[in-house]
Amino acid sequence: xxxxxxxxxxxxxxxxxxxxYQHVNxxxxxxxxxxxxLIKAGGKRIRxxxxxxxxxxxxxxxxxxxxxxxxxxxxxxxxxxxxDVIDNSExxxxxxxxxxxxxxxxxxxxxxxxxxxxxxxIASYNRQDILExxxxxxxxxxxxxxxxxxxxxxxxxxxxxxxxxIERKTALLISLSCQVGAMLSTSNPxxxxxxxxxxxxxxxxxQITDDILDFVADEATLGKPTGSDIRQGVITLPALYALxxxxxxxxxxxxxxxxxxxxxxxxxxxxxxxxxxxxxYAYSVSQHYAHRSKxxxxxxxxxxxxxxxxxxxxxxxxxxx
Amino acid sequence: xxxxxxxxxxxxxxxxxxxxYQHVNxxxxxxxxxxxxLIKAGGKRIRxxxxxxxxxxxxxxxxxxxxxxxxxxxxxxxxxxxxDVIDNSExxxxxxxxxxxxxxxxxxxxxxxxxxxxxxxIASYNRQDILExxxxxxxxxxxxxxxxxxxxxxxxxxxxxxxxxIERKTALLISLSCQVGAMLSTSNPxxxxxxxxxxxxxxxxxQITDDILDFVADEATLGKPTGSDIRQGVITLPALYALxxxxxxxxxxxxxxxxxxxxxxxxxxxxxxxxxxxxxYAYSVSQHYAHRSKxxxxxxxxxxxxxxxxxxxxxxxxxxx
Numbered sequence: 001x002x003x004x005x006x007x008x009x010x011x012x013x014x015x016x017x018x019x020x021y022q023h024v025n026x027x028x029x030x031x032x033x034x035x036x037x038l039i040k041a042g043g044k045r046i047r048x049x050x051x052x053x054x055x056x057x058x059x060x061x062x063x064x065x066x067x068x069x070x071x072x073x074x075x076x077x078x079x080x081x082x083x084d085v086i087d088n089s090e091x092x093x094x095x096x097x098x099x100x101x102x103x104x105x106x107x108x109x110x111x112x113x114x115x116x117x118x119x120x121x122i123a124s125y126n127r128q129d130i131l132e133x134x135x136x137x138x139x140x141x142x143x144x145x146x147x148x149x150x151x152x153x154x155x156x157x158x159x160x161x162x163x164x165x166i167e168r169k170t171a172l173l174i175s176l177s178c179q180v181g182a183m184l185s186t187s188n189p190x191x192x193x194x195x196x197x198x199x200x201x202x203x204x205x206x207q208i209t210d211d212i213l214d215f216v217a218d219e220a221t222l223g224k225p226t227g228s229d230i231r232q233g234v235i236t237l238p239a240l241y242a243l244x245x246x247x248x249x250x251x252x253x254x255x256x257x258x259x260x261x262x263x264x265x266x267x268x269x270x271x272x273x274x275x276x277x278x279x280x281y282a283y284s285v286s287q288h289y290a291h292r293s294k295x296x297x298x299x300x301x302x303x304x305x306x307x308x309x310x311x312x313x314x315x316x317x318x319x320x321x
Numbered sequence: 322x323x324x325x326x327x328x329x330x331x332x333x334x335x336x337x338x339x340x341x342y343q344h345v346n347x348x349x350x351x352x353x354x355x356x357x358x359l360i361k362a363g364g365k366r367i368r369x370x371x372x373x374x375x376x377x378x379x380x381x382x383x384x385x386x387x388x389x390x391x392x393x394x395x396x397x398x399x400x401x402x403x404x405d406v407i408d409n410s411e412x413x414x415x416x417x418x419x420x421x422x423x424x425x426x427x428x429x430x431x432x433x434x435x436x437x438x439x440x441x442x443i444a445s446y447n448r449q450d451i452l453e454x455x456x457x458x459x460x461x462x463x464x465x466x467x468x469x470x471x472x473x474x475x476x477x478x479x480x481x482x483x484x485x486x487i488e489r490k491t492a493l494l495i496s497l498s499c500q501v502g503a504m505l506s507t508s509n510p511x512x513x514x515x516x517x518x519x520x521x522x523x524x525x526x527x528q529i530t531d532d533i534l535d536f537v538a539d540e541a542t543l544g545k546p547t548g549s550d551i552r553q554g555v556i557t558l559p560a561l562y563a564l565x566x567x568x569x570x571x572x573x574x575x576x577x578x579x580x581x582x583x584x585x586x587x588x589x590x591x592x593x594x595x596x597x598x599x600x601x602y603a604y605s606v607s608q609h610y611a612h613r614s615k616x617x618x619x620x621x622x623x624x625x626x627x628x629x630x631x632x633x634x635x636x637x638x639x640x641x642x
Contacts, residue, residue: 082433112403116459119459124453132444
């Protein structure tokens, strides 16, 4: 997702960037350094971007949304740094992970620390309803992470399990970003709900395209090797399709069930999946959710921000594979 | 600390126990099982006990404090389960850790999950001030954990570093329990502050006596082997005293600096510390804090609960070594 899709809130995005650095600063040097590294490692700040865009729908001055947008990115960072410990990841976005540079122990505490900081920022709003949806999303994300872990190398799980996994991996936090951006800015429950659903469906579409890219993009584009999911036993939608519809499905099931086979035959597995209609099928499902995300916006007045939110969905619809 | 010191709130302690089980129940079975194991592994529920006792100072019906007391124990459990991953601990309170039974990955997510559950419970009060002190304590606890990690096998750190470590390890959460128990029950800022300080000093005294027990108690009493701190390179007050005042301080410094020497010579190190005045010195420091904790209560009216809080401090003063 291109950063300039957030051009309507560019000034505020820069303030979020400053706010991130400011809020991980602490007297404990190692913690500050590890957390600062997490911020520097980048990312597209999609979650703050959505929260700010949604706020901009309702107000010109959206300074009030900066702490919330910062908190959303910190929650996201907390999940990433723990995931790197869990997955034993050495590299993320082309740079060494906190886990590799400081070790598992610092990575676990750094995750807890930035999450607590996020809470502190959310506390400043004195909004029970916002805290409740954040806590609820956090619990569901943990559940989804466990589910993903248990699903690895399991070829007997279907579409429902896949959708639940990507919901919790991506859709929930993007949905939350849109929802709380709206909750801070309007009291219209129908619009808040429409924006929550928009974020949810867009998040699903976004994760499905990401899962496709893991099969078809090159390493430079991904910032990590192609086929990472296969190697980790994460069975995504293209593979799921091939497992059910390809002539070589029995062979594929045998390969995907075995951690060793997934390591040794990654390219062969990718080839089977790409030669099935798995990519096309996954693409059509992502299109379905991207279209549906746009429809949720119908009840909102036509404004430049709404235009941008629609463009963000179009971006997924036209993403280059 | 004996459980019957919480006899004035026994009924509510049982409700907290039920509430704990109820709140870790989730559709993700592994997460429920691991979290339930954490609860079953026990502990004295000191933090809920303090929150409930403090609430009982002000009201007869303290049902309103049950979710808060539950949340405090969940926060404590979250720190324990992550600590077990960090310290690679196989046994806690005489039973296998989540880390050993389910692995590091489930342990990390279970910690995040119970913390998020705690948040959800705290959110129900709609009290910004309470959320702020919880978030603040959570951040400081992470900082202290990093500090403890960095301090391991370092014989050049002094009393100030030790006090900061035990503050964050124990005093902050006991202090928080007293403080938020009061914040829920009274609007008198002087009394809230007195109870916060009481918990803080009592927490320090309690941790110092725990650190003494690691030198002098037997394995059955501790629920883990004597000398665990030494083996992990955690230099506590008795050792700190010996490092500065014992005739064999140079030899001791050399031993305590080396992870291998700490493994191979645990009993010899314990002997040096016990033959110095380290235990007596640490005992006198814990007495200092226990006495100070009692003095904070002077401004509170004399009631059966105040009597119990004083007895809790006396319990530390007379703890059997």
